[in-house]
Amino acid sequence: MSERGSYSQKEPYRGLLHPSDKTIVFAVIDGLGGIPHPDYDNFTELEYAQTPDLDRLATESTNGTHIPISPGITPGSIPAHLSVFGYDPYEYLVGRGVVEALGLGVDLQEGDIAIRCNWCTLDDDGRMVDRRAGRPTSEESAQYVTRLQTEINIPGVDVALYPGSEHRFVAVLRGDGLGASVSETDPQAIGVPLIQPAGSDETSAKTAHVLQEIMRQTFPSIAGDPRLNAFAMRGYSTVPNIPSFNDRYGLSAQAVVTHPAYRGIGRLLGMDIAQVNGKSAKDVIAALAQNWGEHQFHYLHFKWPDTYGENKDFEAKSEELELVSNALAGIQDLNPDVIIVTGDHATPARLGTHSWHPVPTMLWTREGTHFRDDVHQFGERATRTGYLGHKIAATNIMPEVLAHAGMLDKFGA
Amino acid sequence: MSERGSYSQKEPYRGLLHPSDKTIVFAVIDGLGGIPHPDYDNFTELEYAQTPDLDRLATESTNGTHIPISPGITPGSIPAHLSVFGYDPYEYLVGRGVVEALGLGVDLQEGDIAIRCNWCTLDDDGRMVDRRAGRPTSEESAQYVTRLQTEINIPGVDVALYPGSEHRFVAVLRGDGLGASVSETDPQAIGVPLIQPAGSDETSAKTAHVLQEIMRQTFPSIAGDPRLNAFAMRGYSTVPNIPSFNDRYGLSAQAVVTHPAYRGIGRLLGMDIAQVNGKSAKDVIAALAQNWGEHQFHYLHFKWPDTYGENKDFEAKSEELELVSNALAGIQDLNPDVIIVTGDHATPARLGTHSWHPVPTMLWTREGTHFRDDVHQFGERATRTGYLGHKIAATNIMPEVLAHAGMLDKFGA
Numbered sequence: 001m002s003e004r005g006s007y008s009q010k011e012p013y014r015g016l017l018h019p020s021d022k023t024i025v026f027a028v029i030d031g032l033g034g035i036p037h038p039d040y041d042n043f044t045e046l047e048y049a050q051t052p053d054l055d056r057l058a059t060e061s062t063n064g065t066h067i068p069i070s071p072g073i074t075p076g077s078i079p080a081h082l083s084v085f086g087y088d089p090y091e092y093l094v095g096r097g098v099v100e101a102l103g104l105g106v107d108l109q110e111g112d113i114a115i116r117c118n119w120c121t122l123d124d125d126g127r128m129v130d131r132r133a134g135r136p137t138s139e140e141s142a143q144y145v146t147r148l149q150t151e152i153n154i155p156g157v158d159v160a161l162y163p164g165s166e167h168r169f170v171a172v173l174r175g176d177g178l179g180a181s182v183s184e185t186d187p188q189a190i191g192v193p194l195i196q197p198a199g200s201d202e203t204s205a206k207t208a209h210v211l212q213e214i215m216r217q218t219f220p221s222i223a224g225d226p227r228l229n230a231f232a233m234r235g236y237s238t239v240p241n242i243p244s245f246n247d248r249y250g251l252s253a254q255a256v257v258t259h260p261a262y263r264g265i266g267r268l269l270g271m272d273i274a275q276v277n278g279k280s281a282k283d284v285i286a287a288l289a290q291n292w293g294e295h296q297f298h299y300l301h302f303k304w305p306d307t308y309g310e311n312k313d314f315e316a317k318s319e320e321l322e323l324v325s326n327a328l329a330g331i332q333d334l335n336p337d338v339i340i341v342t343g344d345h346a347t348p349a350r351l352g353t354h355s356w357h358p359v360p361t362m363l364w365t366r367e368g369t370h371f372r373d374d375v376h377q378f379g380e381r382a383t384r385t386g387y388l389g390h391k392i393a394a395t396n397i398m399p400e401v402l403a404h405a406g407m408l409d410k411f412g413a
Numbered sequence: 414m415s416e417r418g419s420y421s422q423k424e425p426y427r428g429l430l431h432p433s434d435k436t437i438v439f440a441v442i443d444g445l446g447g448i449p450h451p452d453y454d455n456f457t458e459l460e461y462a463q464t465p466d467l468d469r470l471a472t473e474s475t476n477g478t479h480i481p482i483s484p485g486i487t488p489g490s491i492p493a494h495l496s497v498f499g500y501d502p503y504e505y506l507v508g509r510g511v512v513e514a515l516g517l518g519v520d521l522q523e524g525d526i527a528i529r530c531n532w533c534t535l536d537d538d539g540r541m542v543d544r545r546a547g548r549p550t551s552e553e554s555a556q557y558v559t560r561l562q563t564e565i566n567i568p569g570v571d572v573a574l575y576p577g578s579e580h581r582f583v584a585v586l587r588g589d590g591l592g593a594s595v596s597e598t599d600p601q602a603i604g605v606p607l608i609q610p611a612g613s614d615e616t617s618a619k620t621a622h623v624l625q626e627i628m629r630q631t632f633p634s635i636a637g638d639p640r641l642n643a644f645a646m647r648g649y650s651t652v653p654n655i656p657s658f659n660d661r662y663g664l665s666a667q668a669v670v671t672h673p674a675y676r677g678i679g680r681l682l683g684m685d686i687a688q689v690n691g692k693s694a695k696d697v698i699a700a701l702a703q704n705w706g707e708h709q710f711h712y713l714h715f716k717w718p719d720t721y722g723e724n725k726d727f728e729a730k731s732e733e734l735e736l737v738s739n740a741l742a743g744i745q746d747l748n749p750d751v752i753i754v755t756g757d758h759a760t761p762a763r764l765g766t767h768s769w770h771p772v773p774t775m776l777w778t779r780e781g782t783h784f785r786d787d788v789h790q791f792g793e794r795a796t797r798t799g800y801l802g803h804k805i806a807a808t809n810i811m812p813e814v815l816a817h818a819g820m821l822d823k824f825g826a
Binding site: 035042070072074076088089090093094350353355356357 | 821824
């Protein structure tokens with residue numbers, strides 16, 4: 001059996017996938033999971049919300065909860081997304097600089113060093129006064145970035161700067177033999193100077209030297225400004241070698257998302273990026289409808305529940321979940337074969353941060369190949385009694401999706 | 414990003430821990446788990462017991478059950494303890510001799526061979542009559558051990574004997590190049606002679622020779638005794654290299670336990686050993702209260718439920734669980750940040766041995782970062798419906814504890 005060598009416990013679909021024209025909607029509600037809040041009758045945000053459309057879909061689905069990374073581990077957005085998309089987050093470690101750059105539409109190449117930069121304000125003695133330089137507007141920030149760019153000239157290394165939102169921008173270094181193990185210049189504290197970049201190996205020492213040179217060439221041009229008179233650098237990273245969605249699953253995929261970082265995640269996995277006008281849940285669904293038919297796999301991302309969770313705003317998160325529920329009401333009308341609604345991780349308003357808690361998840365198929373259970377509410381307590389299972393590993397979701405899409409051959413004779 | 418290389422799937426908290434002053438009470442009820450007993454309305458010992466204080470704590474906690482090693486595997490005390498403390502029991506194999514020696518307070522060094530010895534009675538033909546030599550008192554046994562010690566003189570190898578309880582004692586060999594792969598001399602059967610020690614490699618052959626020499630030098634001095642006229646040796650083992658609790662978790666830890674073997678487990682993990690006066694559940698809690706404030710992590714051990722389970726005494730185990738419940742009543746008054754109540758393994762009175770069955774577990778936090786569920790009773794059936802999950806891996810408990818203590822940074826950007 002020639003295919004035997006291609007079986008893999010780690011990637012259990014490998015060697016079993018066959019081509020298919022099935023369509024899949026994979027909705028990621030950012031920060032979906034919560035924990036009971038004493039001020040709201042010990043409901044979670046999702047349980048407190050009135051979500052008749054999600055509840056109806058849960059009634060028709062198989063339900064469960066997932067653990068993004070492993071028990072007790074609080075994930076960042078990137079590893080959490082990789083997990084729900086079936087990529088081992090320990091195998092594919094992605095630096096923040098890369099994600100920021102991808103989110104801004106930068107076409108990164110192998111070997112590039114991507115760096116998160118942020119404007120800051122130093123006092124006359126070079127000590128940090130404001131790590132966000134008084135939060136300049138994106139337009140103001142972009143003007144300053146353009147000015148910096150003209151000052152930089154480093155033989156043998158292309159340095160490209162890309163304006164981001166507010167105080168943020170990205171630098172990409174392109175040249176031979178640049179390493180990424182460099183100390184961050186951002187001291188992450190007030191009253192102290194920027195840290196001088198230093199590399200921990202030969203190629204990283206070269207990068208550190210480039211960074212020192214960038215600072216030497218550009219800082220004089222902004223030194224007199226009362227607010228944007230310096231910038232800090234961190235999150236140095238190179239593009240990881242991640243197989244695309246198409247290579248891994250044989251699925252043409254698009255990302256229907258509203259925020260740069262999630263466009264970046266889509267690009268990282270080789271997804272096309274749909275045009276979305278606006279940033280609301282409704283805008284995501286409108287863009288999906290408009291871009292329906294070109295792809296098999298549709299990654300939808302709903303950002304705001306996470307934002308409100310981080311703001312400790314239980315009611316705003318809850319209301320946003322109602323809007324997401326409402327926006328997803330007509331999702332079955334597009335006639336997809338499989339629908340998944342889940343989150344990348346929990347962001348309980350009670351904690352105001354990402355957390356390690358389980359994330360409600362439901363899976364529905366048009367052909368009814370899923371085990372419809374007795375869950376009638378899309379909430380933490382209800383879904384965990386469902387047939388999909390409680391605290392399943394997030395990396396197991398994609399194999400379930402592929403199976404329910406009828407895309408997997410039998411393992412073994 | 415310097416921290417990237419330090420992430421570890423196997424030890425998921427690695428690279429994420431930050432210092433903390435949180436306090437944790439980790440109560441291990443030995444042999445806690447049970448199975449339904451037909452003579453007691455198909456209740457388990459824990460379900461049959463009246464445990465209002467444990468039930469109240471369960472009501473305020475997140476509940477579940479754990480599997481100590483893996484499904485179907487019955488653990489010994491040591492691997493079961495290592496698991497609940499987050500150490501992979503397959504990675505850290507600990508010989509019984511080492512645990513016995515540590516339990517007796519022996520300060521073992523690297524390379525030492527620790528051996529479990531027990532008095533036995535041989536007949537005139539050297540055949541085993543009683544593997545416990547009629548169960549001598551600890552005092553009587555100690556006198557004989559002292560007599561043996563004076564007979565031993567082996568050039569290049571220090572042989573130290575340590576009296577234990579009743580028929581048990583420990584031998585520790587200290588010398589260069591001693592291996593531990595030696596056949597046990599205890600035939601574990603009646604009517605047959607002791608087995609001659611033999612080593613399976615060069616260093617173990619040297620050890621076997623030392624053991625033969627010990628028997629040759631000492632047996633004549635006791636040959637005439639009607640009961641304690643020989644001893645058997647087994648459990649040869651060297652000190653494993655186990656990272657201490659402090660190194661692994663950054664937690665200063667103490668063991669509040671009543672029996673030697675569990676002091677040994679505490680020492681193995683680098684815990685301080687609290688003075689406990691008495692052996693009851695109440696004595697453990699009294700010692701905890703007296704030693705509160707010096708450590709962050711408090712390992713409590715309640716021995717008797719396991720003992721009564723092994724005696725097949727359903728009612729005694731059940732009553733002992735009531736005493737443990739009662740002793741734990743005021744545990745929250747000490748103001749710990751996190752409380753775990755669990756067992757190392759099940760010891761169903763119906764079976765009279767350790768078993769592979771799931772072990773009830775609850776986790777409570779002062780700040781309410783846990784998912785309080787709808788479990789109102791601390792019992793096998795009730796806890797398995799809780800939000801912590803049914804049959805979670807015991808090694809996942811510590812990551813949950815660290816997360817709930819707020820000691821773990823986010824994984825990835």
